[in-house]
Amino acid sequence: MATIRVQTEAIDVGAEIAALTAGRTDIGGIGSFIGTVRETAKGRRITAMTLEHYPGMTERALSAIAADAAGRWKLLGCTLIHRVGPMAPGETIVLVLAASAHRHDALEATAFLIDWLKTRAPFWKKESFADGRAEWVDARETDDLAAARWGPQ
């Protein structure tokens, strides 16, 4: 039911929504989260963001997160696509789509999926700054708190 993908190519949000809904008339709403590269970090301008991941474990982790969401809400489909490699400010890093007959399931599942993805999927961000330096991004305690509000696995 879930579309899970890690890719270096740009994410085409419209095409992914079309793929999720193709031939379906039972869907009443689609929740979406589109994560994009912000141009500043800690007050400094970044020139690029590079995403690294753990091939194999990433797909397993994303599939487990999608399966967990399907057990909590009535979903008719979901899409988790994460980009890896170098990208520029403004580009899409991650796309989460959750389709359901009703909006509450779609919207809550979307929030859950991105909160859990941020704390349970093995991706790492490295920011490159205008002065030529590059730094790995530290995990945020607020992300753990956001994930914790959904309760234990």
Add this chain to the structure above:
Amino acid sequence: MAEPAPIRLLYFAWLRERIGLGEEEVALPPGTATVAALVAWLRARGPGYEAAFGTTAPVRCAVNQEFAALDAPVRPGDEVAFFPPVTGG
């Protein structure tokens, strides 16, 4: 007697950079039965390993592609990965 299967070690993000490689296979040292014991052995392998593991910065681990705690068992043939807390999304 056949040699026990090696373990596959993977390093990501700044651990990979400090150690200088992303992946290697090693024979599990005798008596090394947990992630914590493996880390103690790795730290002594050289300055890059010490820089990666001898730090107060948090390091996470996965055994066979599942998140694992320091007291998790490690056996010959396992895939063990070390990385910082995840920052995707």
